[in-house]
Amino acid sequence: MSGKLGVPNYGPMERIVVALAGNPNSGKSSLFNLLTGARQHVANYPGVTVEKKQGVCRYQDHEIVVVDLPGTYSLTAYSMEELVARRFVLEDKPDVVVDVVDASNVERNLYLGTQLIEMAPPLVFAFNMADLAKRRGLVFDLEQLSRLLETRIVPTVASKGEGRAALLEAILRTAQEGRKARIHTVQYGDEIEEQITRIEGVVREWEKGLAERYGSRWLAVKLLEQDEEILAQVGRPEVLDVVDKSVRHLRGLFRDEPEIVMADRRYGFISGACQETIKNSVERRHDASDTIDAVVTNRVLGLPIFLLLMYAVFWATFALGEYPMKGLEWLFGWLTAAVSGLWPVGSESWLRSLLVDGVIAGVGGVVVFLPNILLLFLAIALLEDTGYMARAAFVMDRLMYKIGLHGKSFIPMLIGFGCSVPAIMATRILENRRNRLTTILVIPLMSCGARLTIYSLLIPAFFALHWRGPVMWSIYLIGILLAVICAKLLRVTIFQGETMPFVMELPPYRVPTPRSVLIHMWQRGWMFLKKAGTVILGISIVLWVLASFPKPDARDLAGLDETQARQVAMSHSVMGRVGHLIEPAIQPLGFDWKIGTALIGSLAAKEVFVSQLSIVYAVHSQDSSDVLSAKLRASYTPLVGFCILLFCLISAPCVATLAITRQEAGSWRWAAFQFLGLTALAYGVTLVVFQLGRIWL
Numbered sequence: 001m002s003g004k005l006g007v008p009n010y011g012p013m014e015r016i017v018v019a020l021a022g023n024p025n026s027g028k029s030s031l032f033n034l035l036t037g038a039r040q041h042v043a044n045y046p047g048v049t050v051e052k053k054q055g056v057c058r059y060q061d062h063e064i065v066v067v068d069l070p071g072t073y074s075l076t077a078y079s080m081e082e083l084v085a086r087r088f089v090l091e092d093k094p095d096v097v098v099d100v101v102d103a104s105n106v107e108r109n110l111y112l113g114t115q116l117i118e119m120a121p122p123l124v125f126a127f128n129m130a131d132l133a134k135r136r137g138l139v140f141d142l143e144q145l146s147r148l149l150e151t152r153i154v155p156t157v158a159s160k161g162e163g164r165a166a167l168l169e170a171i172l173r174t175a176q177e178g179r180k181a182r183i184h185t186v187q188y189g190d191e192i193e194e195q196i197t198r199i200e201g202v203v204r205e206w207e208k209g210l211a212e213r214y215g216s217r218w219l220a221v222k223l224l225e226q227d228e229e230i231l232a233q234v235g236r237p238e239v240l241d242v243v244d245k246s247v248r249h250l251r252g253l254f255r256d257e258p259e260i261v262m263a264d265r266r267y268g269f270i271s272g273a274c275q276e277t278i279k280n281s282v283e284r285r286h287d288a289s290d291t292i293d294a295v296v297t298n299r300v301l302g303l304p305i306f307l308l309l310m311y312a313v314f315w316a317t318f319a320l321g322e323y324p325m326k327g328l329e330w331l332f333g334w335l336t337a338a339v340s341g342l343w344p345v346g347s348e349s350w351l352r353s354l355l356v357d358g359v360i361a362g363v364g365g366v367v368v369f370l371p372n373i374l375l376l377f378l379a380i381a382l383l384e385d386t387g388y389m390a391r392a393a394f395v396m397d398r399l400m401y402k403i404g405l406h407g408k409s410f411i412p413m414l415i416g417f418g419c420s421v422p423a424i425m426a427t428r429i430l431e432n433r434r435n436r437l438t439t440i441l442v443i444p445l446m447s448c449g450a451r452l453t454i455y456s457l458l459i460p461a462f463f464a465l466h467w468r469g470p471v472m473w474s475i476y477l478i479g480i481l482l483a484v485i486c487a488k489l490l491r492v493t494i495f496q497g498e499t500m501p502f503v504m505e506l507p508p509y510r511v512p513t514p515r516s517v518l519i520h521m522w523q524r525g526w527m528f529l530k531k532a533g534t535v536i537l538g539i540s541i542v543l544w545v546l547a548s549f550p551k552p553d554a555r556d557l558a559g560l561d562e563t564q565a566r567q568v569a570m571s572h573s574v575m576g577r578v579g580h581l582i583e584p585a586i587q588p589l590g591f592d593w594k595i596g597t598a599l600i601g602s603l604a605a606k607e608v609f610v611s612q613l614s615i616v617y618a619v620h621s622q623d624s625s626d627v628l629s630a631k632l633r634a635s636y637t638p639l640v641g642f643c644i645l646l647f648c649l650i651s652a653p654c655v656a657t658l659a660i661t662r663q664e665a666g667s668w669r670w671a672a673f674q675f676l677g678l679t680a681l682a683y684g685v686t687l688v689v690f691q692l693g694r695i696w697l
């Protein structure tokens with residue numbers, strides 16, 4: 001029977017459900033859009049917060065329902081995404097599964113492919129990014145590969161809309177053929193195959209239901225791999241007993257987990273199949289990548305290379321950033337003078353004070369960091385786009401895994417030593433939300449650049465020369481230690497859940513395109529500017545009001561010079577009063593109202609602590625910092641000095657950090673949690689140190 005246009009008609013099937021599987025970034029979403037014209041319905045998979053995208057298209061009188069599965073590298077039971085994808089294929093039994101393969105990276109993508117083959121659904125491979133593969137000089141013998149994989153292969157270029165008709169055609173044909181009876185594509189070698197056959201026998205006997213639902217071979221493979229989800233479904237001790245014996249037998253034979261040996265066999269199969277059917281007519285890029293990787297992910301050399309590169313990035317950020325930063329400082333200086341000049345000399349105007357001391361000083365103090373931030377993001381974009389970042393994460397993973405974080409978390413934490421704001425933005429490289437939130441929450445414990453201004457004032461003021469280095473070092477170290485402890489605590493309490501064993505995908509090295517690098521950099525920089533323009537502007541005005549009103553009587557100021565007048569005004573203002581108000585609360589830490597006032601000011605930006613102190617201590621702005629140091633030394637003991645350092649390190653992050661936390665975590669609740677948690681931690685730690693110090697010193 002023939003269809004309208006002479007195309008064969010595949011029978012009465014009306015509605016075909018197609019599931020799109022594939023590695024992240026293989027072009028799944030693009031292909032989804034190509035098939036469905038982006039008409040989609042988004043919901044969650046039942047019971048989990050993994051997004052389920054669904055769309056419909058018509059093809060030759062068939063209604064084709066396309067479901068976009070979560071992007072995964074594998075189909076183990078280790079992550080929610082993998083479980084969701086696997087369950088959909090097994091339980092919902094779509095009519096066809098399309099595995100979207102990045103054709104420029106077939107070997108890595110086919111790991112998922114072989115696992116799908118083993119599940120034996122009606123399967124089609126879409127070799128997407130065929131354009132990229134061609135440009136790389138890859139030549140495929142698709143006919144042969146299709147035979148080896150026992151599966152149809154259709155080349156597509158989803159981003160340019162090529163291959164739609166051929167793919168739909170293949171989907172129809174495959175849907176009509178239905179499930180394959182037996183799949184023996186990947187062979188695991190005599191010893192393992194023997195155990196598979198043995199287990200297949202017992203499951204067919206004792207677990208008929210499961211064997212019918214999943215296929216006995218797949219079931220046996222998963223049981224040998226000790227897959228938790230599948231093991232949990234097997235009730236018969238007869239089966240578990242045989243599985244246990246088989247696993248122990250293989251473990252003894254290979255001196256390794258069967259799961260690992262089997263993964264190796266799959267890789268071996270893929271590697272062999274690719275070698276036979278894919279030729280590289282240009283250079284051996286893959287080999288070049290491997291050679292570089294042998295060095296940069298080396299057990300011994302990996303870490304030093306990474307640290308050196310990071311050092312270079314920070315050095316470049318601050319060294320090169322200094323010139324444009326000077327320019328911006330000059331610009332804001334000029335703006336200050338220009339705005340001040342609008343009023344006659346010596347006249348008092350609240351509007352001038354608001355503009356100069358509030359708006360320009362507040363926003364300017366943050367915007368001057370823009371060059372640093374742009375440079376830092378440029379460097380990160382470069383490292384990401386070349387493919388090095390994945391290696392860095394790989395190198396750091398063994399350490400980070402111990403505190404329950406992903407290797408990639410290390411990068412934002414490192415950036416945190418510069419500034420928490422870009423650091424928190426950089427957590428976007430983390431895909432797992434729990435990981436990301438944990439990292440965001442502890443980032444402020446990394447001593448940022450603004451805190452350095454506090455350290456450089458207080459440490460020389462209270463400590464003799466030979467103590468300064470160790471004190472500074474200990475402050476940084478305490479921050480790191482607390483971050484590690486907090487991260488671990490968060491991971492075992494509110495962010496409990498799977499810490500995935502790290503399946504590291506090492507993409508081949510690439511020469512980054514200037515366009516994508518610049519766009520990356522600019523997008524992040526623009527977000528930062530928007531923040532300065534809105535939140536920081538607002539907060540600066542609020543703080544200015546708090547520090548300026550109510551004004552003292554003119555009588556109280558009579559006979560005082562300008563600096564003394566500012567001191568009296570500060571003490572009289574809301575901020576000064578709040579400082580007095582909280583004095584009883586901070587006295588157990590060794591602090592008085594003056595420090596309290598400065599701490600409140602430091603909420604706006606940590607460096608404000610220093611300028612606030614110079615106001616409450618009536619130090620002329622043109623005096624050198626030695627004057628302030630001397631006054632501090634006369635007022636407090638070194639123990640109090642150390643406690644101030646501690647408190648500034650740990651306590652409430654600045655407003656910009658809180659605002660960015662809200663934005664990136666998606667709710668004020670997380671910002672509030674961060675604020676309260678860190679402040680409480682600071683209070684606790686400082687209290688213990690001060691009280692113990694008082695007894696012992």
Ligand code: GDP
Binds near residue numbers: 023024025071130131
């Ligand atoms: P997903 O993570 O699998 O959903 O992948 P996306 O559909 O988001 O695609 C990732 C990137 O690859 C996007 O920038 C796409 O524009 C691009 N892309 C998708 N398909 C192709 C293709 O066939 N060729 C090329 N050159 N790029 C593609």
Ligand code: MG
Binds near residue numbers: 028029030071
């Ligand atoms: Mg996608």
